[in-house]
Amino acid sequence: MVSVPELKEAEPQKWRDAAEDALAAARRCGSMSALAEEEVAATLLQCWAGDTGEAARRRFVQHAEDFEAAKLVLKKLVRTYDDLADAVETAKADLVGGLSYADSHDLVVDDSGRVQLATPIMTAPGDDSHFGPLDHAAEAIGDALTKATEADRTATAALRLLGAMTDITDPALAREALRQDSPLAVALRLQNAGGGDHSINVSSSQLAAVEQAARETGVSKKLLLATLWQEQQWYQHIDGSPNGPASFFGRPFNWLLSQTIKPDKSLGITHIKPDTARTVMENHPDAFLDTENNRLSEMDDSQLAKYIEENPNEAIRLSAYHYSDLREQSEYGARTDKDLFLLYAADTPDVRELNEQYGDESEPRGGDIRTRGENWDRISPRLDDAMAWEHLTEAERLEAMEQLESQTPDGQYVYLEPIYGDGISMGTGTDTGTDRWEPEPTPSPSANPPPTPPEGD
Amino acid sequence: MAIGVEGDSIVSFEEEWADLKAAAQERLQTGTRLAGVGTSPAPGRMPGAQNLGLDAAPVRRIANRTHTENSESGDSNKLADAEAAGRAHPGWECGPVSNDCVDAWQGRLRGLSSLVADAADGLNGAMDEQIGGDRSVADQLRSGAEWLENA
Numbered sequence: 001m002v003s004v005p006e007l008k009e010a011e012p013q014k015w016r017d018a019a020e021d022a023l024a025a026a027r028r029c030g031s032m033s034a035l036a037e038e039e040v041a042a043t044l045l046q047c048w049a050g051d052t053g054e055a056a057r058r059r060f061v062q063h064a065e066d067f068e069a070a071k072l073v074l075k076k077l078v079r080t081y082d083d084l085a086d087a088v089e090t091a092k093a094d095l096v097g098g099l100s101y102a103d104s105h106d107l108v109v110d111d112s113g114r115v116q117l118a119t120p121i122m123t124a125p126g127d128d129s130h131f132g133p134l135d136h137a138a139e140a141i142g143d144a145l146t147k148a149t150e151a152d153r154t155a156t157a158a159l160r161l162l163g164a165m166t167d168i169t170d171p172a173l174a175r176e177a178l179r180q181d182s183p184l185a186v187a188l189r190l191q192n193a194g195g196g197d198h199s200i201n202v203s204s205s206q207l208a209a210v211e212q213a214a215r216e217t218g219v220s221k222k223l224l225l226a227t228l229w230q231e232q233q234w235y236q237h238i239d240g241s242p243n244g245p246a247s248f249f250g251r252p253f254n255w256l257l258s259q260t261i262k263p264d265k266s267l268g269i270t271h272i273k274p275d276t277a278r279t280v281m282e283n284h285p286d287a288f289l290d291t292e293n294n295r296l297s298e299m300d301d302s303q304l305a306k307y308i309e310e311n312p313n314e315a316i317r318l319s320a321y322h323y324s325d326l327r328e329q330s331e332y333g334a335r336t337d338k339d340l341f342l343l344y345a346a347d348t349p350d351v352r353e354l355n356e357q358y359g360d361e362s363e364p365r366g367g368d369i370r371t372r373g374e375n376w377d378r379i380s381p382r383l384d385d386a387m388a389w390e391h392l393t394e395a396e397r398l399e400a401m402e403q404l405e406s407q408t409p410d411g412q413y414v415y416l417e418p419i420y421g422d423g424i425s426m427g428t429g430t431d432t433g434t435d436r437w438e439p440e441p442t443p444s445p446s447a448n449p450p451p452t453p454p455e456g457d
Numbered sequence: 458m459a460i461g462v463e464g465d466s467i468v469s470f471e472e473e474w475a476d477l478k479a480a481a482q483e484r485l486q487t488g489t490r491l492a493g494v495g496t497s498p499a500p501g502r503m504p505g506a507q508n509l510g511l512d513a514a515p516v517r518r519i520a521n522r523t524h525t526e527n528s529e530s531g532d533s534n535k536l537a538d539a540e541a542a543g544r545a546h547p548g549w550e551c552g553p554v555s556n557d558c559v560d561a562w563q564g565r566l567r568g569l570s571s572l573v574a575d576a577a578d579g580l581n582g583a584m585d586e587q588i589g590g591d592r593s594v595a596d597q598l599r600s601g602a603e604w605l606e607n608a
Contacts, residue, residue: 006548014542018555021538025566028530032573035526043519044580049510052583059576066569074562081542084551155551163558166565363548 001360015085026074037064087151098140105133112359164192183400200420209313213320231271268308268315386418
């Protein structure tokens, strides 16, 4: 979420200047494309017969396409910057108006847009007349921040794609990639996701459990996947397998610890605490039954710990219900998926208060919460891309791979690895490209040897 | 001017040169062609006496113009304002992402400019090579003709 200071200090004119800049670059690319095709290639066709002239003509036809593809992408960049400038300008004006109103009514506004009375006042029971200005200011400021955040997210998604399109040399493929949510666009974003983060190393059964739990509780699939990613970091990350040696020892170790040493030790694939799990089961007794319809909430601690460790799908369900409960208890500090993600680590009044104060900003936070917030920021787009890839059909994925391969230099790998799932795709580039052009040797007619003079007369 | 004997016919240098040029041109024109490519120069554009299938002057002009326009476009391709916009919004999600996008496209535009400059240079180089090759053939034929004259 864009914060109050960020929107207040935003400079929409700079985004407009960026749009003008990109437009100039797009125009130059258009001019170079026209020159290469309509003048250079045409001149070569007219004036240079033979293999060498033909090779030269083909080269300039390719350059014309290179520049045309670049022009298409840069034009989209123009629209992206322009739309962003418009949205920011409007949102900023609304925010400034809201802040001015708040100031004139003795209200304070947090960075997150939360509005409060500057000084508490005594009122008669049922008298909420003084809340009118507060509600008005909160609504105006909240709307401004929402609009700005939406514009920020839209621009970010577009810019990530446009930045990934520098290798597209075919104008037709450029148009395809610019089509919203096209398989090629998803593949390009995946390809350019950058490395460094471990994948969510769970089985297809557990991924199915995530889908089921999301449907059952209304909690977002993305939030549950992010939780798996975050909470796996101890054993799956180390040995790369849910069934590897670290996991093999990790789970019984956790169970043992839960029995003897640390009753609050986090358990299972989602690192849920036994007390939290028990609370969830007690809040939803009919959702957690054994095969004989006995309530699992009646298990003792060691049985509960063992159950969680041995049933990762149930651990996922427990976490989903826990998230649902967090929001059910109070929306305060639990408004967004990121708020909930932070509360999963520590549901305390402090964390909720800071969620309210700072919104989705990670920078002002401290300690582990800040790290957790930054993790969310980093993997969130990767989860979005992986979910988009997952929703494509096999045929769409194959086509996107072929399109990527056609734009990748011959022999180079094309490798897409979503952050979860078995959708890893590999291929090899087929584009012979436009390497430095070496003129082909000119075929020369061999001169006949000098005629042999006739013998005698 | 009779300079040699081919079978029972007396062959002039001009006739032999014309035969050799025609044979070479035929060999050049029977190479692999792409679809949609013209196979011969437009009517009225006959190659010069020393350049087989090549009219160099217009090609040099367009190569030089390509260089000029490419150089001029270099300055307006820098995306400096786009870079500044991203840097002015570091706390926004789109700020750093815009920086990455602009960085990638600055590199791409420089690369395209280099490719075109190389291709324009390549045109002149290839023409020089072809013309040089044609002169070499012509020189060999003239040497042969002179030998015959002096025989």
